[in-house]
Amino acid sequence: MDKNKMKHLPHKTIERLSQYRRALLLCHAQGQTHIFSHEIAKIQHITAVQVRRDIMLIGYTGTLRKGYNIEELIALIGRILDTDEGIKACVVGIGNLGRAFINYFKGKRTKLSIVAAFDNNPNKVVKNFCNTETFHIDELERIVKQKGISIGIITVSPEAAPEVTEKLVKAGIKGILNYTPKPVNVPAHVYLEEYDMITSLEKVAFFVKTHSE
Amino acid sequence: MDKNKMKHLPHKTIERLSQYRRALLLCHAQGQTHIFSHEIAKIQHITAVQVRRDIMLIGYTGTLRKGYNIEELIALIGRILDTDEGIKACVVGIGNLGRAFINYFKGKRTKLSIVAAFDNNPNKVVKNFCNTETFHIDELERIVKQKGISIGIITVSPEAAPEVTEKLVKAGIKGILNYTPKPVNVPAHVYLEEYDMITSLEKVAFFVKTHSE
DNA sequence: TTCACAATGTTAATTTATTAACAATTTCTT
DNA sequence: AAGAAATTGTTAATAAATTAACATTGTGAA
Structure with missing residues (x-):
């Protein structure tokens, strides 16, 4: 995603991205490959709209009938939250x-x-x-x-x-x-x-x- | 303060009241009797307006040139956050x-x-x-x-x-x-x-x- | 094929939270 | 006694966050 936009991500979105990643890592470890916004929402006790909105803000796009690719989403959140050097x-x-x-x-x-x-x-x-x-x-x-x-x-x-x-x-x-x-x-x-x-x-x-x- | 209004205090105000009390208890222990909104604000890294607004919401009134009576304010916050029975x-x-x-x-x-x-x-x-x-x-x-x-x-x-x-x-x-x-x-x-x-x-x-x- | 369904992506509306603006008032100074 | 300064209390404005609404689009079923 665009580095310029990244700086303007809302604080709350940053917090939730961290939480999404945690949940996604768990799902990934269990062999799940895709996930719907409402599934993430359920885990985090928030609404599906909010999940979709956050994901929209970071510029990711899921597939219509399968939801989000867990690996891709984890990688993208990593590019936002992490630095290459650590x-x-x-x-x-x-x-x-x-x-x-x-x-x-x-x-x-x-x-x-x-x-x-x-x-x-x-x-x-x-x-x-x-x-x-x-x-x-x-x-x-x-x-x-x-x-x-x-x-x-x-x-x-x-x-x-x-x-x-x-x-x-x-x-x-x-x-x-x-x-x-x-x-x-x-x-x-x-x-x-x-x-x-x-x-x-x-x-x-x-x-x-x-x-x- | 009115019990009806109390239920509608914003979540963030509740959090800050807890923090104000903590700061006030400290000041009180040091013998201070009054405090200005901007002093509380400085301690908590927020603005004086926000402090005054929160205090307005709980219905307390300070004196114009001395600020807030620390003991009274502690007592009032206690009536909001605590219960009699504990x-x-x-x-x-x-x-x-x-x-x-x-x-x-x-x-x-x-x-x-x-x-x-x-x-x-x-x-x-x-x-x-x-x-x-x-x-x-x-x-x-x-x-x-x-x-x-x-x-x-x-x-x-x-x-x-x-x-x-x-x-x-x-x-x-x-x-x-x-x-x-x-x-x-x-x-x-x-x-x-x-x-x-x-x-x-x-x-x-x-x-x-x-x-x- | 066509239609209904279920999901995403996005704009608009709403709610919540913060900040700005300023009148009112007491105290201090001169 | 008059005026300046400092502080509160409150309304209005702005910003941030959430929720609603809905258009769009693959997919599967009839």
Whole structure:
């Protein structure tokens, strides 16, 4: 697809493309070759129109009676979400959440990989975790530059978040995913995404509450 | 505020209210008594207008030259997000992520609490974790009913997600927060929120990629 | 062959969310 | 006391996201 258009894909479409791919990979692994928009929709709990619209936006065309070719669609989503060289990320904070992330991500994607993990507690740096090399936080800048890491995932305690962010920015990171409840500040050229588990839980609680009133 | 209006608060406003409260609690703990919309905005990386609009929607009014009374605002957000009796949640899957959630949530809120954790591995059920009682998954239905748990947080492996969901629904749960990459199906009366870490990371990667092209 | 069906692709309409604009008002300064 | 500055509250405008509507087109059945 046209690179110019690619930049203007809506945020929500990007998120869904990632999810489509995940579902498609699963179907592909099971030997399925084609899929209809309403099948994807069912899996993702959204409407078939939305699926077709997203796919239209990325410029792919299915066949009328067989739906979308799964392999082709996976490849195209890859061309949009991935880069040829691959993107490297690191986890900062080897606690439960950091470990969950590394463990969970292991071997899932080829073009996006977690190549290092950092912690300030020397006890947590003694050995590799799930094939991911671990380092002391003081080595962050050196390792980030040496390995060409462009994304940092923050899973430290909230108090440590600002300091860690600063270190990451200083090391030249391009994007940050902050799992701390403390919002952090980054310069404009760094893309920031924040997620807080408590907010999600409180949201669920709110809708549970209002539904039952 | 009027209960009728409360139901119609936008989803995004609900999320932000949760975040405002968190920030406000912090300010309050530091002895601050009032806060301006632009101060809240700065913390949350949003605009002051949005803050004022959200606060308008919940029917609160600040004072013109001092801003918002932090205690009052915290109390009001509490009346919207919380219930008098409190809401109980449980974690299913005592792996790294489940532990992270429990540990992280501990003591943060009074009206929303994680009162149980389940796992199918007996080795993980031997003792309490962070003051949260742990049980074998077979006890789920009994415990959920006994304790009046209304929210389930799924942190098991993707393969186990559908089965766990079914158990939770069968036990009468009202809301589910699914951290598995596998979308699950629930009946209409159960509120479902799903979050996938890989999608977030791929989104960051995409914007890092497009920014640098 | 022809017709009905089931699917895609796309434009238009609608809804939801954000941002802009600005009146109103209190406090501070002079 | 008068005027400037700063801040809220709210309506109007804009932008983003979703949904509806429908034309189009292969395919299979009668």
